[in-house]
Amino acid sequence: MKRITTRPAPPAPIGESVPRRDGPAKVTGSATYTVDVGLPGMAHAQVLRSPYPHAQIRSIDTRAARLHPGVIAVVTADDLPDVNLIYGHAVADHPLIATGKVRFVGEPVVGIVAEDRVTAAEAVQLVTVDYEPLPFVTSVDVALTGDAPVIHDAPGEQRSHRGFEEDIERAHPNVCSHARQAWGDIDAAFEGAHLVLEGEYRYPMCYAYAMEPYTAVATWNEGALTVWSSAQHPYMVRADLAQCFGLPLGAVRVQVPYVGGGYGSKSYTKIEPLTAALALRAGRPVRLALTVEEAILTTRGDAATVRLRSAFDAHGHLLGREGTILLDTGAYAENSPLVGRKAANRLGGPYRIPALRVDCSTVYTNTAPASSFRGFGAPQVTLAGESQMDEAAERLGLDPLEIRRRNVLDPGERPWPKARGIDADLKADLELAAEALGWSEPLQAGHGRAICLSASDAGSEPITTALLRVHADGSVTVMAGSTEIGQGSSTVLPQIAAGEMGVPLDRVHLLQSDTGSVSYDRSTGASRTTTLMGLAIQAAARDARAQLVAWADEAIATDGEEVVEEPGGVRVGRRSYDWGAIVRAWFSADAGEVIGRGYLRRSGATAEMPPFWEIGCVGVEVRVDEETGEIDVVRLVTVGDVGAAINPQLVESQDIGAAMMGLGMATREELIYDNGSLLNGNLFDYRVPRTTDLPELRTVVVERGDGVGVYGAKGGGEGSLNPVAAAIANATYRAAGIRLREAPFTPERVWQALRERDAGR
Amino acid sequence: MHEAVEVRLTVNDETRALRIEPRETLADVLRDRLSLTGTKVSCDAQVCGACTVLVDGLAVSSCTFLAADADGRSVRTVEGLASGGRLSPVQQAFIDYAAFQCGFCTPGMLMAATAILEEHPRPTREQVVRGLEGNLCRCTGYDPIIVAVLAAAVSDGSDGEAGS
């Protein structure tokens, strides 16, 4: 890793690659995940799922299943009259179990609870469901035609995310949401252009494949609900559970142990309401653990069709971009309305564009529901935007790096009115990528290079809280609602607390991701945790220290003595006292604690949106095997422009992981529907990257202190995924003269493009 | 109806006599009967390697390996890698090189790496890459894992530190 640091040094251990806190647990197998949670008397659930993409449920016969020895409960929608079945934080359109009809193959229809899983699975076989198949649609293009089957008879209630902007009408009943981003005079931009490029780009339906499938354990006690779940956002899940079961938030406790991968696919509510409903009817704690095949049918990433026009002047300056994006959200809205909003925002990329108009619709189809997935619209739109930058460079006789230099926003420059100015030095990032990739070095025959950029309005909402407690022995407990999904929050957040309190890292402990005992955090996603929870912890530390200084003044200093704060404590006169000594003095005992509180919301430094920009800057060198159509990525460069790396090794790990995830979607990954069913909803026929796909890596971590977070931190973890498909497309063009616009760039697609190229010669 | 079978399993050097259903996989027995929950089940289809354990030193997919087929054989899981309170060289190397993130693939990855190092104490990078080709990881992008395994190979464990 190359590390470039121009920001002032923060207090240790902030900025150090300390070993991960969760290391010993994870390498010895003692780390607990939701599937490892067992409760006395716990029963096991299995789900009967719809075999039809669209059908009315005429009747369900559960008699034989109920009689099967070992079965405790058999639950359909009819068995839950006391439950609000519909949830959905953006658009409330999703029943926790099918009600009246099914909208995709795999939709849960019946839940069965039994003493063990195999008994529950046997009972599933004994249920008979009488369906009346309905016409179905699995492509967005067909879903928007006049006589397409209507998937939701009535639009779901608009909740936290307003799905329709301004006066835009729903164009078709199968449109789930619409977002528009626009500024400037777009018609003038295209009229005055020296060069107009136009193209259609496709990005596939993907499966995040978090190796831990969705799992939940639910138990009811005296009207209060406790759920363990593999969820990224326990507080969001709590809200949905409270709404479904008519409970106050305080009566619902969601605890998240270690999460075996999220990548956005575990954002928001998944199987928790169903599991809680099964536990309610069973009168026993219930664990529902999905298989990977079931997980694929629970959440996938949005597929996208992007039609983009870019206008340039004669010197390669962007004059305008106009685009339409169609996202396939599957049978339910889930978080796609927000993905659509972000896709529209991100189509401009990191560039200065005088005029822009983007319309993004999310469209229902009878396929598995799509929701958040790493990148969140940026991978989809960056393929289009960055492809056209390279196309323009070629047409105008410019180096692809040069056209980007001419167009990237300067630090502080706003991409659109009212947006936070770019908090990154994109030109400098480009140079770092070029150097690491060897941009000016001679290139082997059959090889091609590309560097692509993205800028995402990331961070979600700056709504979070944290508590920081100093105990009588001077040790610290931090309480943060963030989850540990592998990104390293369980290490980074204690590092921040230790630095802010001037206390050794091994004297700081973290309690996290438990809505019952830890205060509110909106979410763990949108690359926000280090930046925003970091700020909350910094605020909590400041609050604790202020109280401790006041306590020292009250309980230790004599009249006239001054209390001066120093790292790890105070000085009173000529004597130093650490935080523990102050606590003991104040309570006059070897007891007590101080509680520091940190609140974060849209105000002060975090008033402007987005809280920060997440930069993607990726370079690739590829070689195209013209015999087999395989694209071999031989070198991969990532630039992690994160402002301040609290733990540089973890930043680098995130960048490598993100880029490899992008490589898989660019070259091989695609969920395919045929006749209403998913053809390849399993790992035999859906291939994610392996060790043998790893290119030579060059990673750069750059810290300019330009972010809003502690010591200038910004978020990372998605940036290095976003430009990968575009980079591979552009590099492949340079290597083999074929322009690929439909990801994944499978061997077949590459081979067909090569044949067309050769036929044209 | 389906008769139970008696098996003797030696798991991490401890021999246990168990009465199990024939359908129980080695993963089922390890996790649910022996409370050794370090072994994880992910794809349940022998593709991902998360459930890798060693049977007589050979890596197997415990999700699809009948516990009955381990009767009389020696099974090693992630819980058996450390000895005398000391992590094995490859466990230590995973910590030193941050060769994990979410950790769900890690137990299987460690067992696969252990088998590779037992056969090739000084593997080449290519041998490690090929040897781990059947173990998926979604978080790390693999590079830190490969580096960690190579570092563990250089370390002979007696000094307790992974070489570089």
Place this chain on the structure above:
Amino acid sequence: MIPRFSLARPGSLEEAFADFDRSGGDAAYLAGGTELLQVMKMGLGQFGTLIDLKGIAELRGIARLVSGVLRIGATTTHREIERSAIVAGHTPGLASVEARIANVRVRNTGTLGGNLAFAEPHSDPATFLLACSASVVLAGPAGRRELGIADFVLGPLFTAREPNEIVVEVLVPAAAPDEGRAYDRIAFFERPAASIAVRLKVADGSISTATVAVGSLTETPIVVAEAGALLGGAPIHGVGFDMAVSAAAVALGGVDAVADLNGSADFKRHLAGVLLRRATGAAMLEAIGNA
């Protein structure tokens, strides 16, 4: 999860047949389980009894018979074949086929007999052994019979084996002194997209005879006689060799390939042609080296 079943562990073929008979036919034979248990987990096969063959000594072992034939017991694992010195000396191509099956865990547990009996259309060993004119020996209560691969593998997941018959061993004929046997495959997912096995003999600076088997394109591996015929008589290098290989690749155009996630029928035939050149080259090197 694997559904419930009873487990029988016979010590001989006779006991195994008796177990099968006692089950009333609601039974399956179990070797490594990598295919059978997976099928059961997926709900695609349910059997009241599994009869574990791994305790039957007669089904184990690798030996070079006096006749020069390589004999591989049905319950021999892919790993054992990959590492066998006997196999390396007899048909090294088979060792490298076995080394590329699936992943290391499947190779450690899965067996050759199990693989052939399952008859997955993409089977690597079936494709290679077809080109080698190998055969399978089946035993049943009524006696034994030997079938060539083409007569054994009849369709996708479908063989000539009667439900109560057991694959005992695989027999691979000895290679002639001037013979080479090679295999190549390309995979984009778990199973190969295309594979080719070439068996040829070299004499007086040219290929005298050749057999080409194509795998993963059709529902079973098949021999493409025309491709083998076009390789016959080709010089072992130079323009003549290139032309013969190209012609043989064109002959693969007649294969009725199944379009799937790997690609269109055209693309798969194209891949097979690419592999044909590589495998022919490798087989020739082996033949020249042996001669």
